[in-house]
Amino acid sequence: MIRKGHLYLKNSTTANGGVVYSLNRGGGVAIGGERPALTAAAIACLFSAGEYKDDLVKKWFKYCKKAIPIGQAGRIGHDEYTHFYYSQAVYFLGDDGWEKMFGPTAAAERLTWSAYRNDMFEHLQRTQSVDGSWPSAGGFSVGPVYSTAIYCTMMQLDLGTLPIFQR
Secondary structure, three states: HHHHHHHHHHHEEOOOOOOEOOOOOOOOOOOOEOOHHHHHHHHHHHHHHHOOOHHHHHHHHHHHHOOOOOOOOOOOOOOOHHHHHHHHHHHHHHHOHHHHHHHHOHHHOOOOHHHHHHHHHHHHHHEEEEEEEEOOOOEEEOOOOHHHHHHHHOOOOOOOHHHHOOO
């Protein structure tokens, strides 16, 4: 089953490196139909399956690095879902995983957990409501309880409390 899932994700990846929602009936994938949230989830899934050096992971990371804003005020739709999976992927990547995966890279071009964490956590602090929750915004969220649960889970990654989130 894992092999079939991997093949489906491979077939759902465009030349741009993003994962589309579903395969076209004709068997192709349309460039431009990529979903950052699904691409981030694909990385987290392959990492959870122990696939850290897969070529798809590299392709997906390059796509996500361009497509997912970190710590910005603008929303891309389904931010909570996107960052729930993207934070896990970047956490597993750590601070030296980018260079292990892609070779020597200028510091400004690397994706690291420390940089992601700092930018994202500053953003979360700025957008947190007085009561400690995060609001649902723009109709893209299930609601403040969901948003708050997702963001609190992300902020706990460093603790490695859940076995699934341990490096």
